[in-house]
Amino acid sequence: MTSMTGTGRADRTVTMREVAERAGVSVTTVSHVVNDKPGARIGAEARARVQQAVADLGYRPNVLAKNLVQGTSAFIGLVADSIATTPFAGQIIRGAQEEAWRHGHVLLVANTEGDEAAERDALGMMLEHKVRGILYSTWNHRATEIPDALAEADHVLVNCYTAGTATRAVVPDEVGGGRTATDLLLAQGHRRIAFVNTTSPSPAREGRLQGYREAHAAVGGEVDEALILDASPEQEGGYAVAEQLLALGVTGVFCHNDRVAMGLYDALRERGLRVPGDMAVVGFDNQEVIAGHLRPPLSTVALPHYELGVRGVRVLLGAEELAPGEQLRVSCPVVARDSIAAR
Amino acid sequence: MTSMTGTGRADRTVTMREVAERAGVSVTTVSHVVNDKPGARIGAEARARVQQAVADLGYRPNVLAKNLVQGTSAFIGLVADSIATTPFAGQIIRGAQEEAWRHGHVLLVANTEGDEAAERDALGMMLEHKVRGILYSTWNHRATEIPDALAEADHVLVNCYTAGTATRAVVPDEVGGGRTATDLLLAQGHRRIAFVNTTSPSPAREGRLQGYREAHAAVGGEVDEALILDASPEQEGGYAVAEQLLALGVTGVFCHNDRVAMGLYDALRERGLRVPGDMAVVGFDNQEVIAGHLRPPLSTVALPHYELGVRGVRVLLGAEELAPGEQLRVSCPVVARDSIAAR
Numbered sequence A, B: 001m002t003s004m005t006g007t008g009r010a011d012r013t014v015t016m017r018e019v020a021e022r023a024g025v026s027v028t029t030v031s032h033v034v035n036d037k038p039g040a041r042i043g044a045e046a047r048a049r050v051q052q053a054v055a056d057l058g059y060r061p062n063v064l065a066k067n068l069v070q071g072t073s074a075f076i077g078l079v080a081d082s083i084a085t086t087p088f089a090g091q092i093i094r095g096a097q098e099e100a101w102r103h104g105h106v107l108l109v110a111n112t113e114g115d116e117a118a119e120r121d122a123l124g125m126m127l128e129h130k131v132r133g134i135l136y137s138t139w140n141h142r143a144t145e146i147p148d149a150l151a152e153a154d155h156v157l158v159n160c161y162t163a164g165t166a167t168r169a170v171v172p173d174e175v176g177g178g179r180t181a182t183d184l185l186l187a188q189g190h191r192r193i194a195f196v197n198t199t200s201p202s203p204a205r206e207g208r209l210q211g212y213r214e215a216h217a218a219v220g221g222e223v224d225e226a227l228i229l230d231a232s233p234e235q236e237g238g239y240a241v242a243e244q245l246l247a248l249g250v251t252g253v254f255c256h257n258d259r260v261a262m263g264l265y266d267a268l269r270e271r272g273l274r275v276p277g278d279m280a281v282v283g284f285d286n287q288e289v290i291a292g293h294l295r296p297p298l299s300t301v302a303l304p305h306y307e308l309g310v311r312g313v314r315v316l317l318g319a320e321e322l323a324p325g326e327q328l329r330v331s332c333p334v335v336a337r338d339s340i341a342a343r
Helices: A016-023 A027-034 A044-057 A063-070 A088-102 A116-128 A148-152 A174-186 A203-218 A235-248 A258-270 A305-317 B016-023 B027-034 B044-057 B063-070 B088-102 B116-128 B148-152 B174-186 B203-218 B235-248 B258-270 B305-317
Strands: A075-080 A106-111 A133-143 A155-161 A168-172 A193-198 A228-231 A252-255 A280-282 A327-330 B075-080 B106-111 B133-143 B155-161 B168-172 B193-198 B228-231 B252-255 B280-282 B327-330
Touching: A016 A027, A016 A044, A027 A044, A063 B063, A075 A088, A075 A116, A075 A305, A088 A106, A088 A133, A088 A155, A088 A305, A088 B088, A088 B106, A106 A116, A106 B088, A106 B106, A116 A148, A133 A203, A133 A305, A155 A305, A168 A174, A168 A305, A174 A193, A174 A203, A174 A252, A174 A280, A193 A203, A193 A235, A228 A235, A235 A258, A252 A258, A258 A280, A258 B258, A305 A327, B016 B027, B016 B044, B027 B044, B075 B088, B075 B116, B075 B305, B088 B106, B088 B133, B088 B155, B088 B305, B106 B116, B116 B148, B133 B203, B133 B305, B155 B305, B168 B174, B168 B305, B174 B193, B174 B203, B174 B252, B174 B280, B193 B203, B193 B235, B228 B235, B235 B258, B252 B258, B258 B280, B305 B327
Parallel strands: A075 A106, A075 A133, A133 A155, A155 A168, A168 A327, A193 A228, A193 A252, A252 A280, B075 B106, B075 B133, B133 B155, B155 B168, B168 B327, B193 B228, B193 B252, B252 B280
Antiparallel strands: none
16 A cells, blocks of 8 residues: 555555545545535445545545644543552543543543643643643542643543632542441441551541441441551551551451551461451452452452543533532442451 | 633633734744744844743644644654553653653553554544654563554554564563572572563563573573473462472572562461561562562562653654664663562
């Protein structure tokens, strides 16, 4: 078809005129077929000849031209602040991309690693490309400031939120997730359940604790405040609270996240104790490389990053309603594995 | 400046004409300043007035128009096959983006999850946007086929390669990495060193084994073939080979990756054994959420995903030479932690 250089570049680009000549129609007709123009009066036979010519010649539409005529692009910008350090941004991007493609849009992803200058560059770039709108996301669920440039386009916050503005946000349902995790243990008959909360002030810290309380209330159980502990949200935190948990005589532990559970497993094993026989454990996040491969594999509650990406695009494009200033809370599903046994 | 609706959309876009009026210059002058046109004869004072007007009015250039005039965009396509399941694609993207921005280019990232239809859509989209070129990447280092559409643009393979074609590739130096990992143990006096290789046929399997052999040869040591074991490349694999390693009486183990090392740690701990006192362990990958938080933290060799992204862009843009059909091998650096002690 076209000859290739060593670098793979086609020697020339097929034009709309060449397609028209091959199909025996006008360039206007080709344009209408290629761009799927609604209401264009084109006979089925002519349309088929155009499509055949497109295939035969390997014609690629020039979206740059189409976007310019329309005045906007089919781009949706997505700002991510930590694409390289956690798996969560990747899941948001995957969800957003799949939903964007379903709606004929394309993502312009920019990673900022939280750097303000990079963020300004990213937003400027997106605005220069006349994006349909921008999803502004953070790797962890938190409050955020809206950068000035973000306000120049339609935007939705993903996994973050601002208070007291008209900005719409799509976030995880932390309260529901905390309740789900606690229910896993209550449902197996556990009544002395510790909650190892994060030391980091965050909606996760407040929300999951509220869920823990709601789960107890729903079964008529009392929360023993002494069973609510704080630990840093990583393996070292879980390892460090083990002694205290054992002294408290709890039978089950809801850990702030899977990393904390991994550290707790280490501490229990050092003492010759077993999960779930000696201690039932529930994590949070569903960080698969950990939760799926601890011994035994860890029951946990997933953060719905993929779904956050999907819903963010749907809200942005108006496929789903969300009022100004409202937060859409996406539920956190159970991932049941083997770290809980009946009490 | 511009008034905002609840969704954040600006009511109107500032035009180049408005900038020209405010600065008291022609639209042509504004265009030359904004587009940084080389050789344009514009006085310093007029240039400063344009820049001030741009800032005052919040003018955003229309890159859609500029791209159309040039006939290509400043986009570089990046195809990723697993953005949501491993952290590695994110690191490639981060490196590629940072290098692309340094050269005034913007990434168009598309995630395919290895699906062929998604891949065709991704490449078609990139070609329609007249990308400068395409980086085609895989989450793990492997041989690949070149999709037909990829050949329609300049392209470079990242973390993958094809045999016997003119395609250029940027890949990790597996042999060097295997050698580095083995050297960490040899340097501490270990002489009975096991290598737990992956069962998956791959350049990692062949390359790291070759590096293990080269490291022994360089110190005049003999390789005992009985110390080369195969295990599945995850925690369960490392857990399963522990018995055999102990029976072989090795003092140090080079594990195919950090996940294998994590499984081995579990098995050792179950037997009341300690790392590094009873067994020195080296991993590979530097999957930080594991390697940085095992007890003790794991010494390992990093896969240079970030650097692969950077070098891929440099080769694509011609900032770095690479001959047709050649593979650029990027070195795998040591990440020394606490899992090795002197023999």
